[in-house]
Amino acid sequence: MDRTHYRLVYTGLGLALIALIALVVALYPTGSKAALPETIESLFPPPGDIVVRQTAVEVDLPVGYTMELIVDGDPVPPIEIGLTESTGIYIWQPAPGKSVEQWAGGDHTVLVVWDRSFGRPDPGEFEWTFTVR
Numbered sequence: 001m002d003r004t005h006y007r008l009v010y011t012g013l014g015l016a017l018i019a020l021i022a023l024v025v026a027l028y029p030t031g032s033k034a035a036l037p038e039t040i041e042s043l044f045p046p047p048g049d050i051v052v053r054q055t056a057v058e059v060d061l062p063v064g065y066t067m068e069l070i071v072d073g074d075p076v077p078p079i080e081i082g083l084t085e086s087t088g089i090y091i092w093q094p095a096p097g098k099s100v101e102q103w104a105g106g107d108h109t110v111l112v113v114w115d116r117s118f119g120r121p122d123p124g125e126f127e128w129t130f131t132v133r
Contacts, residue, residue, distance in 0.1 A: 037124055037126050039062065039065070039124050040059065040060065040061060040112070040114075040126055041060040041061065041088070042058075043059045043060065043126075043128070044056075044057070044058040045130040046128075046130070048130065048131075050130070050131045050133055051131070051132055052133065053102060053103045053132055054093075055093070055103065055132065056091050056093035057091070057092050057110055058089060059089070059090045060088060061088045061089075061090065061114055063085070063086070063088045064116055064117055064118060064119070065114050065115065065117060065122075066114065066115055066116075067090050068113040069090070069110065069111075069112055070111040071092075071100060071108065071109075071110050071111075072108055072109055076099055077099055080092055080098050105133060106131065106132060107129050107130070108129065108130060108131070109129045110129075110130075111125060111126070112126050112127075113125040
C-alpha cells in the first residue's frame with residue numbers, strides 16, 4: 001500500500017471516531033434537567049451544579065410574588081436580596097458585611113419559600129443543593 005491509501009484509511013478512521021463521540025455526547029447527556037415547581041420560572045445555580053465561590057443565587061418567579069430565601073438553614077435578610085420588580089427576578093450573593101460573607105467549599109442547600117403578594121394565595125417552597133468548588 002502507498003502513502004495515499006494509508007492517509008485515506010486514517011482520515012476515515014478519524015472521522016468515524018469524531019462522529020462516534022458526537023453521537024455519544026448528543027444521545028447520552030450527563031444529567032437530567034431538574035423538575036422545578038410550576039411557579040419557579042428558572043433558578044441558578046441549578047440543582048446538583050458545581051459552581052465557583054463568586055456565584056449568586058438567582059430565582060425567577062412570576063411578577064407579583066414575594067420570596068424568602070434560606071441558605072444552609074439560615075434565613076437571608078430581605079434587605080440583602082435584590083429584586084427586579086418588572087421581571088420577578090430575585091438575586092442574592094454572599095459578600096462582606098452580609099449574613100454570609102463568602103461561600104465555603106462544599107455542598108450548600110437553598111430553600112426558597114414564595115407566595116403571591118396580592119390576590120389569591122399561592123404558597124409554595126422548593127429546596128435544592130449545589131456544590132461550591
